Amino acid sequence: MATLVRIAQIETLQGQTTVLHDIDWQQFEAILEDLGDKRASRIAYFDGVLEIQMPLPEHEADKELIGDLIKMMFAYLLMDYECYGSTTFKKHFKGQSMPAGIEPDNCFYVQNHRLMIGKTRLDLAVDPPPDLAIEVDLTSRTARSAYVALGVPEIWQYADRQLRIFRLQDGDYVESLDSAIFPQCRVTTAINRCLEICRTKGRGAALREFQAWMGQNVPKF
Amino acid sequence: MATLVRIAQIETLQGQTTILHDIDWQQFEAILEDLGDNRASRIAYFDGVLEIRMPLPEHERTKVIISNLLVILLEELDWEWESLGSSTFKTKSMKAGIEPDDCFYIKNYVAMIGKKRLDMSIDPSPDIAIEVDLTSNTQISAYEALAVAEIWRYANGKLSIRLLREGKYVESLVSLSFPDFPVIDGISQFLERGAELSISSLRREFRQWVRDRLH
Numbered sequence: 335m336a337t338l339v340r341i342a343q344i345e346t347l348q349g350q351t352t353v354l355h356d357i358d359w360q361q362f363e364a365i366l367e368d369l370g371d372k373r374a375s376r377i378a379y380f381d382g383v384l385e386i387q388m389p390l391p392e393h394e395a396d397k398e399l400i401g402d403l404i405k406m407m408f409a410y411l412l413m414d415y416e417c418y419g420s421t422t423f424k425k426h427f428k429g430q431s432m433p434a435g436i437e438p439d440n441c442f443y444v445q446n447h448r449l450m451i452g453k454t455r456l457d458l459a460v461d462p463p464p465d466l467a468i469e470v471d472l473t474s475r476t477a478r479s480a481y482v483a484l485g486v487p488e489i490w491q492y493a494d495r496q497l498r499i500f501r502l503q504d505g506d507y508v509e510s511l512d513s514a515i516f517p518q519c520r521v522t523t524a525i526n527r528c529l530e531i532c533r534t535k536g537r538g539a540a541l542r543e544f545q546a547w548m549g550q551n552v553p554k555f
Numbered sequence: 556m557a558t559l560v561r562i563a564q565i566e567t568l569q570g571q572t573t574i575l576h577d578i579d580w581q582q583f584e585a586i587l588e589d590l591g592d593n594r595a596s597r598i599a600y601f602d603g604v605l606e607i608r609m610p611l612p613e614h615e616r617t618k619v620i621i622s623n624l625l626v627i628l629l630e631e632l633d634w635e636w637e638s639l640g641s642s643t644f645k646t647k648s649m650k651a652g653i654e655p656d657d658c659f660y661i662k663n664y665v666a667m668i669g670k671k672r673l674d675m676s677i678d679p680s681p682d683i684a685i686e687v688d689l690t691s692n693t694q695i696s697a698y699e700a701l702a703v704a705e706i707w708r709y710a711n712g713k714l715s716i717r718l719l720r721e722g723k724y725v726e727s728l729v730s731l732s733f734p735d736f737p738v739i740d741g742i743s744q745f746l747e748r749g750a751e752l753s754i755s756s757l758r759r760e761f762r763q764w765v766r767d768r769l770h
Contacts, residue, residue, distance in 0.1 A: 336561045336563065336589065337561070337562045337582060337585040337589050338559040339559065339560060339562065339582075340557045340558070340559060341557070341559075342557065343577050343578070344560075344565065344575060344576075345573075346573075347571070347572060347574065350571045353567075354560055354564050354566070355563075355565075356564050357564070361558055361560075364558040368558050
């Protein structure tokens, strides 16, 4: 016997993850449609496993601050970029790598920013993956595998109040102190300090500290 | 459009709860069959909401300690009792179901000796249900529907007792089953010591503590 439930009947609590097994590509796409666009949840899909994660609201503020500091760096260094937020990135090429899908907490195009200007529909058959994805909270094996399959070169993972850099090397993510996007400085060290300042002295103090740090430590090209 | 998934496709992670909405009685019974008996999860069902909870190992240890201490108390008092562990208690008339972490029959123990099948339209409810991390309204409503007289609840490092009064649970400083014994104080003390002591030592020391109070 096998009881069936609709996706809409399943509720994922804040800070928790619903894991669905044996989901094929067609079902994955249908579930994405069922879930719709107006939702707080984030999905990860790889090897037939679909994870639906509901973020904790308390991490939203940290996520926003991380995004803002990254944008300050781009502005300071006069670098062009595009930001695609929590867009769904999915890829299924017949006969190639395992079908995969992911929704980062935030993401940036730097090298390929020009290709992404004004895009209304993403198609990873032609569009490149983002250069940088931000992931808040623990990243599951399914999420990591999806990032590998999509070829996202760099992930900044924020968990336990620490932002860490992971770079794609030979098909897996390896922790690194340096970012390929900001090779001239230890940017996550500065961001971690600003996150701490934000918790005790507020957002304004954190932004000012970052501005001052950039002025003293980040050489312009 | 509505994509359908089988219950067996849904995995509930340790320490987490899967919530299913709009589940009628028939589906609830079918899902119980799908889930089977050999599982670590616990369910709660009320008002069309089905919760499937996967306890953490530390949660299981706390439950074992509380149950063991309760059994020692019963033994030292020389009282008769029965337990149905985490059996599924369900009532069709109230459309409710629950699986406690553990449960005990004291007043009605005779009725439960050798029970093979539970039928809540004739069988009594347990006198005490033990719940580690009783948090959701669905769980509490299911207990109310099943009229379990007393819940021993452990949450945030503390044991508390809830008694059913006019269909609702109210917190109580004393146990209905052991009105003359400082249950909360005793068990809380030993739960705290459970961080350093083995369950076997806790059992020995608790037995002595109970004897000192009874004699």
